Amino acid sequence: MRIKSALAAVAVVALAAACGSGGGDTGDSSGGSGEPVKLDFLSLAWQKESVEANKAIVEEWNKANPEIQVTYVQGSWDNVNDQLVTSFEGGDAPDVFHDDSPALAGFASKGYLLDLKDKLPASLQNDIPQAAWDTVTFDDGSGDQGVFGVPFLQESQVIIANKKLLTEAGVRMPTPAEPWTWNEFADASKKLTKGDTYGVAWPMKSPVNKVLNLALNFDGTFFQTAGGKTTVKVGPEEKAVLQRIHDQLYKDKTADPAALGMGTADPLPGFFADKYAMLPVGVYLRQQVAEQAPDGFEWVTLPPLKGTTSNQGAVSQTLSVSADSEHQEQAIQFMSFFLNGKNQARLAKGDWLLPTSQEAASDPSITGQEDGWDVATASAKDLVVAPFLKVNGYDEWKSKVATPVLQEFFANKVTLDEAAKRLVEEGNEVLERYQR
Amino acid sequence: MWVLLLPALVPVLIFSVGPLLYGISLAFTDAESGRNHVTSFAGLDNFAALLGDDDFWQSMQVGMIWAVSVTALQFLASLGLALLLNERLALRGVARVLAMVPWAMPPVVIGLMWRLVYHPDAGIVNSTLGTDINWLADFTWALPAVIVMGVWSGMPQTTVVLLAGLQTVPRELYEAGAMDGAGTWRRFWNITLPQLRPVIVAITSLDFVWNFNQFSLVYVLTQGGPGGRTRLPMLFAYEEAFRYGFFGYAAALGVAIVVVVLALLGVYLWRQLREAS
Numbered sequence: 001m002r003i004k005s006a007l008a009a010v011a012v013v014a015l016a017a018a019c020g021s022g023g024g025d026t027g028d029s030s031g032g033s034g035e036p037v038k039l040d041f042l043s044l045a046w047q048k049e050s051v052e053a054n055k056a057i058v059e060e061w062n063k064a065n066p067e068i069q070v071t072y073v074q075g076s077w078d079n080v081n082d083q084l085v086t087s088f089e090g091g092d093a094p095d096v097f098h099d100d101s102p103a104l105a106g107f108a109s110k111g112y113l114l115d116l117k118d119k120l121p122a123s124l125q126n127d128i129p130q131a132a133w134d135t136v137t138f139d140d141g142s143g144d145q146g147v148f149g150v151p152f153l154q155e156s157q158v159i160i161a162n163k164k165l166l167t168e169a170g171v172r173m174p175t176p177a178e179p180w181t182w183n184e185f186a187d188a189s190k191k192l193t194k195g196d197t198y199g200v201a202w203p204m205k206s207p208v209n210k211v212l213n214l215a216l217n218f219d220g221t222f223f224q225t226a227g228g229k230t231t232v233k234v235g236p237e238e239k240a241v242l243q244r245i246h247d248q249l250y251k252d253k254t255a256d257p258a259a260l261g262m263g264t265a266d267p268l269p270g271f272f273a274d275k276y277a278m279l280p281v282g283v284y285l286r287q288q289v290a291e292q293a294p295d296g297f298e299w300v301t302l303p304p305l306k307g308t309t310s311n312q313g314a315v316s317q318t319l320s321v322s323a324d325s326e327h328q329e330q331a332i333q334f335m336s337f338f339l340n341g342k343n344q345a346r347l348a349k350g351d352w353l354l355p356t357s358q359e360a361a362s363d364p365s366i367t368g369q370e371d372g373w374d375v376a377t378a379s380a381k382d383l384v385v386a387p388f389l390k391v392n393g394y395d396e397w398k399s400k401v402a403t404p405v406l407q408e409f410f411a412n413k414v415t416l417d418e419a420a421k422r423l424v425e426e427g428n429e430v431l432e433r434y435q436r
Numbered sequence: 437m438w439v440l441l442l443p444a445l446v447p448v449l450i451f452s453v454g455p456l457l458y459g460i461s462l463a464f465t466d467a468e469s470g471r472n473h474v475t476s477f478a479g480l481d482n483f484a485a486l487l488g489d490d491d492f493w494q495s496m497q498v499g500m501i502w503a504v505s506v507t508a509l510q511f512l513a514s515l516g517l518a519l520l521l522n523e524r525l526a527l528r529g530v531a532r533v534l535a536m537v538p539w540a541m542p543p544v545v546i547g548l549m550w551r552l553v554y555h556p557d558a559g560i561v562n563s564t565l566g567t568d569i570n571w572l573a574d575f576t577w578a579l580p581a582v583i584v585m586g587v588w589s590g591m592p593q594t595t596v597v598l599l600a601g602l603q604t605v606p607r608e609l610y611e612a613g614a615m616d617g618a619g620t621w622r623r624f625w626n627i628t629l630p631q632l633r634p635v636i637v638a639i640t641s642l643d644f645v646w647n648f649n650q651f652s653l654v655y656v657l658t659q660g661g662p663g664g665r666t667r668l669p670m671l672f673a674y675e676e677a678f679r680y681g682f683f684g685y686a687a688a689l690g691v692a693i694v695v696v697v698l699a700l701l702g703v704y705l706w707r708q709l710r711e712a713s
Contacts, residue, residue, distance in 0.1 A: 082678040085679075088469070110472065141470070142472070205661075258556060262570065395680070399675070407661075407662050411575065413575065
């Protein structure tokens with residue numbers, strides 16, 4: 001017994017000494033300021049390469065900055081906003097967190113976020129174009145505009161297609177300089193539909209953002225603001241894309257109605273089995289296609305479609321600092337390092353998305369022809385701020401009104417006019433809640 | 437001697453009664469998320485808004501369909517299973533253990549597993565039935581599909597309780613019944629069921645409350661979709677509070693759910709007890 005307790009005492013002393021000397025070391029390197037600053041960084045990276053890139057950059061930072069130590073915390077897109085609301089309210093929010101611009105709009109007006117205006121280094125400020133900054137500029141709840149995040153990854157809607165079927169059907173190959181129009185796309189879908197093969201699969205489990213982003217092809221904005229009051233608008237411009245998709249499903253019968261309920265990645269087994277020739281999806285899906293495609297399967301990335309314009313609504317993935325963070329200055333320093341041009345190229349490559357950084361966009365690793373990177377990166381020029389971004393209450397409109405209405409419309413249960421009426425009337429009731 | 441009560445009372449007061457009262461008081465305010473928001477007393481505004489909210493009524497309707505059908509089907513299936521497991525069959529021990537498996541699974545795992553079962557391309561349901569239906573995204577089929585999962589996942593508890601009940605039924609009653617010439621069906625109807633009655637009342641009421649308040653299973657499987665067709669009241673309350681940040685409104689919803697459950701249970705138990713006496 002006595003020996004054991006003596007050993008334990010020695011162990012405790014040794015531990016204490018080790019801790020003490022450890023603290024001393026970091027104290028010395030940071031100029032004697034004592035304990036290193038600790039930051040929590042909530043990342044939502046989920047693709048394997050992207051998680052690796054995120055962790056590697058954090059590690060590099062920690063090595064180079066012993067006085068500011070960052071802890072990587074893994075989050076998930078599925079529940080990040082619920083998680084953040086509770087942690088903001090509970091006062092234990094991460095210092096730096098990854099999210100997207102639609103979520104920031106709501107958080108900004110509730111005062112959860114640090115306004116980054118005039119606080120970011122010029123190098124970062126100038127590397128990212130104004131169009132991207134616009135996706136993170138919001139009302140702070142008192143009528144002033146602030147910058148509430150750093151936008152770093154953007155998604156465009158492209159078409160991933162089966163190269164063999166496309167060649168067999170003899171359709172013109174579109175290029176970024178000469179993309180398909182929606183009419184050409186409809187014709188190509190008809191040519192590709194034969195036997196068990198559908199020309200196209202529209203995975204519409206979450207239809208709203210997709211439809212709203214594409215609607216800009218025909219200048220459909222879905223919202224209008226007059227006299228400080230925002231209302232929903234569904235006119236001919238907004239109806240254009242809705243009608244075209246609906247036609248493919250039920251008039252041309254070139255799109256498989258069974259794919260409607262699928263999430264973005266769900267049609268892939270069918271795509272590999274020649275059941276679907278084309279998938280209109282976000283650029284990031286290329287990763288899963290590249291990884292899962294059977295040997296010998298040839299696929300191409302086709303540039304975004306053109307209506308009256310090629311414009312697509314864009315939101316950004318972002319990093320933000322929470323207003324409650326005790327180390328805002330250090331958080332901004334970390335963020336600026338994390339999102340410099342070189343690192344953005346790595347993050348974009350890891351997530352198969354488009355970087356906002358100009359420097360990163362010209363990085364050879366994401367401009368080559370392999371896996372459609374040239375087409376994907378070129379599509380960044382079509383991205384404009386999605387109009388719905390600035391709409392307070394958009395999230396509730398989306399899930400309570402627009403998602404069910406669009407699902408019913410695509411399932412051919414309501415007509416376009418009925419759908420439009422509900423989007424507007426029920427939608428305005430929801431928006432009302434946020435404008436009193 | 438009230439001091440002796442304290443060890444039991446204090447945790448109940450702190451962890452149950454306190455939050456409950458706080459939740460109820462929240463229902464009478466306009467509490468919202470956000471640092472800029474000043475919460476003020478709102479009287480019955482939240483409840484008035486609830487009554488006029490179509491989404492609330494839809495979710496209550498979904499909740500009732502779900503709770504009643506899951507409870508009823510669960511009871512029937514479990515009773516059958518319990519009767520079977522009560523017989524002297526070969527490998528009865530193994531079968532009894534297997535019947536418990538769903539109980540050992542966390543709800544999130546159950547949800548993920550059933551998502552695969554219902555997968556439109558790779559799921560076992562479509563490949564077995566030869567159908568091409570996206571069960572969880574179909575407006576007609578989503579709720580029935582979710583109900584089937586609910587029945588499956590809740591069967592073990594119900595089966596165990598009913599099996600325990602069956603084992604307390606005295607053998608002599610069956611022997612006497614057999615002597616009087618009662619067939620299997622008669623014996624079940626006139627001996628087993630009446631003897632099981634208290635157990636049945638208890639387990640169905642508990643099941644009903646559990647099912648009505650179910651959250652995690654459905655949250656994982658459908659998140660309340662498509663178009664709110666599987667949005668149970670608890671999911672609705674969760675969305676209002678943590679997605680849109682209307683804490684006061686969500687608290688009012690919680691109060692409404694408690695009232696509905698208590699009222700239904702009260703009527704059910706009162707009728708059952710009256711019939712029993």
